[in-house]
Amino acid sequence: MGPGELTPLTVALAVLVLALTAAVVMLVLARRRDAAARAEASATVERRLAVVLSAGRDGVVVHAASGAVLVANEAAAATFDVPVAQLVGRRVGELPVRWVTEQGQEVTPASVFGRRQGADAPPFVVGALPHTGGPVRWVQASTRLVGAGDGDLLTVLADVTGPREVRAALAQSELQFRLAMENAPIGMGLADPQWRLQEVNAALAALFAVEPAVLIGHDLSALSHPDDRGVERAQVQRLLAGEGERFSLEKRYLRPDGQVVWVVLDVVLVRAADGAPAQFVVQMRDITESRLQSEALAHRAMHDPLTGLANRSLMQDVLQRACEPPDAPGRIAVLAIDLDEFKQINDRYGHAAGDDVLIHVAGVLRGATAGRGLVARQGGDEFAIIVTGDDAARIAFEIAGSIHKGLVNPVRTHRRQLPIRASVGVAVAEPAILTAGAMGMLAAADAALYRAKGGGRSRTEVYDRSMTVTAGAKHGAAAELVHAIETGELVLHYQPTVALATGQVVGYEALVRWQHPERGLLLPGSFLPTAVEGGLAVALGTNVVWQAASYLARTADTGRWVSVNVSADQLGNGELAAQVLMALSRHRVGPGRLVIELTEAGLVDGESRIRHELAELREAGVPVLLDDFGTGIAPLSYLRDLPVDGVKLDMSFTAGIPEDPAAQRVSRALGALARELEMITIAEGVETTEQAQFLHACGWEYGQGWLFGAGESERVQAEGRTHG
Incomplete structure (x- = not known):
């Protein structure tokens, strides 16, 4: 093996080193990737946590x-x-x-x-x-x-x-409701859907004269007056059936002591979140006193205060309704009764004795009728009885006989025995009579009555057609005037009353006129005697009062008053005063806006009934003025004895100003007297500026007359053509 050659061992070692190096590099890279992944994951968690927290x-x-x-x-x-x-x-x-x-x-x-220690520790x-x-x-x-x-x-x-x-607001609301309920001056309570009382306040308990606990659990219907129970339950069922959320009733309840109480019942049904009935909120306002007063007022308006009998208005209303059915002929009978020589009793023994006689006669008429008809006093010593039914004629004759029999015994009054007799006229409904309605029946009965008086008195006569002429113009004119009253032919003209200091209109005097369909506009002198003779004075006065009250309601924003003339013939039996108070209440006329002008003519000195009636009006907020001041008899005694608030200087004195020195002196003296008595002073008949200036200088506060306007209809006034 040469020097440059690699041995197998060397190669193997080199490969191993390379492998190890690669492994190390791979490991380092893997660790770096893991670290980056963990960092990214941590950042993601932190971002998500931040989002959740925010x-x-x-x-x-x-x-x-x-x-x-x-x-x-x-x-x-x-x-x-x-x-x-x-x-x-x-x-x-x-x-x-x-x-x-x-x-x-x-x-x-x-x-x-x-x-906080413990798993059950409260929040x-x-x-x-x-x-x-x-x-x-x-x-x-x-x-x-x-x-x-x-x-x-x-x-x-x-x-x-x-x-x-929210809880605090609910708690506060609940507290306020409880306090309001507990201290409310009217009765309040909560009832369940079965109409059983769950809670009541002291006022509701006092209404029933029991302790609050006594009422809890009671069904309200059980406390209701039997005649009103059905209406109450029907209204409750209507709410439970989903027909509305509230109702209001004027009804009666019976207290445990048996006393009847009148209430205005206001009920609201509260429903749960699912719409099911939850409870009733009940309110009761005691109106017993006002209801009784209203009923008494309505009774007084329809009844004679001296005898308690029905008055002319109620009698005519009942008779007119009886005349309307087609089967009326033969089923209606009218008895007209007039006392014989009653005026002599009044003149000789005084009005107190006359009142005793009238009260006694009323008792006799009630006894004779025995509930078989309506007994009414038409005015003075005139009475009437209305009988209806299949046996009307027979019953009427029986009643007439019983009247004469009942008057056989004299009236005992003030240690005297006064013999009383009466004449009776009877009319049975016939088609010819019924064409004139109630007035036709009354006119026929009156005709029979006059025949009875002309035949010797203390007798009974039955109407027949031969008496038509006898009924005469008097009854025809009276019937025509009644028709005028009923159909709105009487109209009011309003003469302005002005403040003499400024010339501003402060009120009006209502002057009645008859808008006759054939004769045109008639002045009072042409029909007032007919009203007095026909016993229609109160009906005419009532018509004037209601028209004036309606006008006052329509002109409430002006604050001006309206005065109406009332004579002594219209006072004394309480009917006109009751109509005045009812008209004011019905039209919601404020105190002092309707004024009564009382004429001196015909006033009877010491007439306590007239004085009492005037005092009643004055206490109710109706001022009373003495008209034609300075004329007639005993004006100073009237100022002393009658409840009057002011005087109207008669125009006969105004007419002499400024030429007549005597008229000047009298006007000045009468004005000083009225001012000394702190009375309202109005001068009538002012026609010139000189008269107005003189009267104002003499202390007269208000004036009326041609200078300011002679009297205009409401229509003209509405167009803005008033004077002043």
């Missing part, structure tokens, strides 16, 4: 056993109101926040970031108050160990601010 709604803080913050997410930074960078590296005890309990007590950081809710002054965050803190031994700690700060605020 996306989480709860705050996350990783801190060493020493307390140093290693990792924190954005949610944790928001809790402390600082950037994440200001958290990492700081100790948990140095974080810029103050920890408090729900009761406001301070909490140490160690309590928040320390591990730890704490408030974080950032030093920056940011909003408080309520969190539920929980800490656990990351790794083994003394490794790092992970604290999760779950934000419960929203749910806590």
